Amino acid sequence: MKIALNEARCSGCRTCQVICGLHNFAENNPKKAALKIIGHFPAPGHYEIKICDQCGVCAATCQFEAINEIDGVYHIDKEKCTGCGECIEACPSQAMFRHPAEQAPIKCVACGQCVELCQRGAIYDADSREVH
Incomplete structure (x- = not known):
């Protein structure tokens, strides 16, 4: 799986961080997530996704x-x-x-859990045939 990003679709919900911590450390600890969601507000007004x-x-x-x-x-x-x-x-x-x-x-190991749970398609599998 090749993880790709469409930051314009990120709502900042951080579900990806919760599932990452749960999956990789068996802890409800988003601070251990191998990806980061950084809000840039009020200007320019978007979320940045940091992932390996x-x-x-x-x-x-x-x-x-x-x-x-x-x-x-x-x-x-x-x-x-x-x-x-x-x-x-x-x-x-x-x-x-x-x-x-x-x-x-801590770094991303492309387990794909964030891809599965990202409801908005901000994090997706670039190898899939779906267009994002």
Whole structure:
């Protein structure tokens, strides 16, 4: 699945953040969501969605080889990760972050839960045949 965005359709409901935290951490904790919804109000008046685009810069930066690509998606090996934060600093889309309760950074693994629950089509599967 290739996750794509149509920010103009985002209402800021943050359902995507809730399901992300539930699915990946079994917690109702949107602060652990691997995507962020940022409101820019009053001007220019829209929501920005920050999510990993799977560019691989984080993996290239990691000197501990803790980030590996599997089927086009980069995953963090929590056993190898030292929590140094170099990958967070290197991320060009600013989509990786550290949560105080986790040693390893958090990033999207393209599980698709946000795509399933986004009622407005702001987050969608670019590989699907539907036009958004």
